[in-house]
Amino acid sequence: MNSYLLETIRTKFPDAVLETHAFRGDETAVIRKEALAGVASFLKAELGFDFLMDLTAADYLPRDPRFELVCHFYSSKHNYRLRLKCPVYSDDATVVSLTPLWAGANWFEREVYDMFGIKFEGHPDLRRILMYDGFEGHPLRKDYPLKKRQPRIPHRE
Amino acid sequence: MGLETAFGHSYLTTRLDEAVNWARKYSFFNYPFVTACCGMEFMSTFASTYDISRFGAEYPRFSPRQADVLFVVGTVNEKLAPVLKRVYDQMCEPKWVVSFGxxxxxxxxxxxxxxxxxxxxxxxxxIYIPGCPPRPEAVLDGLIKLQQKVSKESVLDRKYR
Structure with missing residues (x-):
C-alpha cells in the first residue's frame, strides 16, 4: 500500500479519498464524485496522466450508492496507470464531465449516459450514442426488464 | 411474365416453370447483408476451396435492385432492422432470403x-442455415436446398407473395 501515486492523491485530497487499494501494481482510488473534477485536473496537470483509457460505470442495484463511475488513466510519459472510482447515488446521478480535460471522454460519457442514465455536467453534446431515438430507459441498469424489447418497426406475426 | 395469366394451370405453364426455374436456380445473384463474424465463413464459401460459383451463385450484387437472394449473414439488432426491411423491399421479384447462422x-x-x-x-x-458460424459445407448445403425449393416453384406462385 506504499504506492507513490495513491500516497500523493491521499495527501493532496485528504477529504476526497474514501478508500485506496492496490493489487499487484493495479492501483485504485475511490473518491467522492464532488472531488472528481479537482482530482482529474490534478492528475492531468501535475502527474502527467495524458490519456483517459476508459470511462465506464457499474450498477450495484440493491446497494446505495447504486452506481459506480470507473475511470482508467494512463500516463504515456511515466508509464503509470491509475483507476479512479466514484460512488454515485441514484437520486443524484450526475457527475462532472471530463470532456474538457480529455476529449476522448466525450463518447465514453455518452455511452455511460445511454446505458446507465448517469448525466454529465458540462458535456458538450450529451445524447444517446448506441441506442436509437425513441428508446426508453437505460438497458444496462439492473432493473431494466431482461425480456423487454423496443422494436423500431413492427415485428411480423 | 404475362403468359401465366393467360394459360393458368396447364401443360404450357408447367413446362415454362421447368425452364424458368432451371435458369433461376443456377444463376442466383446474391446480396450479402453481412453484419458479423459469419461473414468470414461466407467469404470462405466464395473462395476457391469451396467455390460457390460451381452452383452459379458467385456473383454478389451490392444493389438490392439487382439481387435475387438476400443473404443475411450475422446478428441483426433492433437498430438495424428497418435497414434490413428496406433492403428486402427494394429487391425485385423473384426474391429469396437465406438466414445465415x-x-x-x-x-x-x-x-x-x-x-x-x-x-x-x-x-x-x-432457408435457415444453422451454425455459429456455419461451415462452408453447411452453406453449400443450404444453397442446394434453396435450389431444390426454387425448382418446385411455379411462375403462378409469385404474384401471391
Missing amino acids: VCATSGGFYDNYATVQGIDKIIPVD
Whole structure:
C-alpha cells in the first residue's frame, strides 16, 4: 500500500479519498464524485496522466450508492496507470464531465449516459450514442426488464 | 411474365416453370447483408476451396435492385432492422432470403434488449442455415436446398407473395 501515486492523491485530497487499494501494481482510488473534477485536473496537470483509457460505470442495484463511475488513466510519459472510482447515488446521478480535460471522454460519457442514465455536467453534446431515438430507459441498469424489447418497426406475426 | 395469366394451370405453364426455374436456380445473384463474424465463413464459401460459383451463385450484387437472394449473414439488432426491411423491399421479384447462422435465425445467444430474435420477425425467410458460424459445407448445403425449393416453384406462385 506504499504506492507513490495513491500516497500523493491521499495527501493532496485528504477529504476526497474514501478508500485506496492496490493489487499487484493495479492501483485504485475511490473518491467522492464532488472531488472528481479537482482530482482529474490534478492528475492531468501535475502527474502527467495524458490519456483517459476508459470511462465506464457499474450498477450495484440493491446497494446505495447504486452506481459506480470507473475511470482508467494512463500516463504515456511515466508509464503509470491509475483507476479512479466514484460512488454515485441514484437520486443524484450526475457527475462532472471530463470532456474538457480529455476529449476522448466525450463518447465514453455518452455511452455511460445511454446505458446507465448517469448525466454529465458540462458535456458538450450529451445524447444517446448506441441506442436509437425513441428508446426508453437505460438497458444496462439492473432493473431494466431482461425480456423487454423496443422494436423500431413492427415485428411480423 | 404475362403468359401465366393467360394459360393458368396447364401443360404450357408447367413446362415454362421447368425452364424458368432451371435458369433461376443456377444463376442466383446474391446480396450479402453481412453484419458479423459469419461473414468470414461466407467469404470462405466464395473462395476457391469451396467455390460457390460451381452452383452459379458467385456473383454478389451490392444493389438490392439487382439481387435475387438476400443473404443475411450475422446478428441483426433492433437498430438495424428497418435497414434490413428496406433492403428486402427494394429487391425485385423473384426474391429469396437465406438466414445465415444462428444469430440471423434466432438471435443466437444474444437474448437481450438489442438483438432481433430471428430475422423472420422482420422479413420472410426461405432457408435457415444453422451454425455459429456455419461451415462452408453447411452453406453449400443450404444453397442446394434453396435450389431444390426454387425448382418446385411455379411462375403462378409469385404474384401471391
